Amino acid sequence: MRSINELEAIARQCRVDALKALWCAQSGHPGSSLSLMDVMVALYHGGIAQHDPAHPDWERRDRVILSVGHAVPGLYSCLAHAGYAPVAKLVGLRQYGTGLEGHAKRGSFPGVECSAGSLGQGLSIGVGLALAARLRSDDTRVFVLMSDGEQEEGSVWEAAMSATKWDLGNLIAVVDKNGNQINGPTSVVMPTLDPIGDKYKASHWSVREINGNNMAQVVAGLNWALKAAGPSVLISHTETGFPISFMMGDYHWHHGVLTSELFLTAMTDLNEPVSDDPDETWMPGYQPVTQEETK
């Protein structure tokens, strides 16, 4: 079992490499890739989820459904560091033929369980997977990772009701509550989105609020959820783009382009030494595009 300090170090490295991939791609979604990272690291590196990187299709693995599909750069980095793929593969984010799709796509990258991107669909799939585990009488659990803006999708609440109808104690949801969505703060876009936790309580879920960018709280929260009665949800309070200085709390970083200057600032924020100009320290496998190629 890794210590909290060790998990924090892994989360830092996963953030560094997610940002390197996002810089290479010159597009993508850093905000939630970073805000959700501690939860993903706790699941895959902290002994919470039962899984085997050498056998991504192991039948008895826990299923982790990234319903907030645009946070997938963070997941790729987390999975790569868990041993699902070489970290050097991250250089191919959003490039044709690499499998590192812009949104989560089942089967395109080892460990990615489910296609997502159109929001609000993962929780229903999680209910189906949790029912299937019960039908098979096995002990696998299902983790569904959602965003807070995603809670505006009505289908989430269809799924939430049915999870308690079938008393799915093997279903654990996490709402990455970074407070932002693509066109603004969630409190502005949908003022009555909050209190999210009370909405789940009204559907008879077990609910706990955590600081989702505090590894100790994340691990404790997930361990609580594994034992909670019925379906459980962690309302995981996070910061968009955590802990990058110019991203924190800014909805514009839901999606964004990292210039080289901003990339260097981000690496400084993460205490990651890189060269002054793009080279292999910016991304293993990176090759500068020549003028000839851009013609």
Next chain:
Amino acid sequence: MTMITPASDVDLTAGELVAIRRAFGPVFESLAETDRRLVAVTADLGGSVNLAGFGERNPSQYFNCGVAEMNMIGISAGLAMAGYVPYAITFGSFLGRAMDHVRQSIGHNKLKVNIVGSHGGISNGKDGPSAHAIEDVGFFRSMPPFAVVVVADANQVGPAIRASVDYPNPVYLRLYREPTPVFYKENPPFGIGKANVLRPGSDVTLVACGPHAGYCLRWIDVWSKDVSVELIDSHTVKPLDEEILLESVARTGAVVTVEDHYVNGGLGSAVAELLSERYPVPMQRVGLTSYATSGPYYELLDHVGIGERAVREAIETVLSRRHA
């Protein structure tokens, strides 16, 4: 090798009327008893396809998601991910709201979920347009992995379900509400993508799907002294039986399609796509041109332009165009 149903396999003499949707439940139950992969997932309309008793007897294979079609599709996708073969069941009219979940949760995930849309077309006549499904075939035709099967009579239900279980792609099965003529003998030959020639003819190819195949059988017998119609039950709208359609049209040189569906996006569009690329001939499509209203099903057929008169007029039109 195309499968041709000789006329002897068709029997209209009984004149029996049976609701296609009611035939679903018993067949599904008999299959699900031995194949435990099969599960029914409904948006509170399992009773409409005769599955209520199955649900009580087999609670581990029957999941009522409530009036929540998106959730029904998502839960089905989750079950399919885990190796089950779900049938997601509701009225065809209520599937539209769930199509994004069909696209991503089933389609992008490459899952095998069969979807059953009961009350196809205007067969739920009196409930009115909110309960009419006139776009569903178009929805599923436009979803890359899906096959689309429109069941023609109660005796075709069993073979269609059995064929759908292990068909490599997800299948949309369209059923009908009101009792309609049973014209196939029990357990007729059936293959997804294999159309049945119900009557050979030489003047015009008439392509139908659903109960219209049965109605047309009656109508063309009445018209037989005036016009020789080759009638094809194209129960699979996707993938079309290209071989049988092209062979027929090459002989007749004219084609009419008829379906209980919006005239765009369904069987007529599928046949037009095929023929325009492979063998263009004069063609007329019979289908709804707008939303219907409430009314008794068999009266509505004429009102919305998919009854006997509309088909006969389309045949006259296409023959005059061919001779022009």
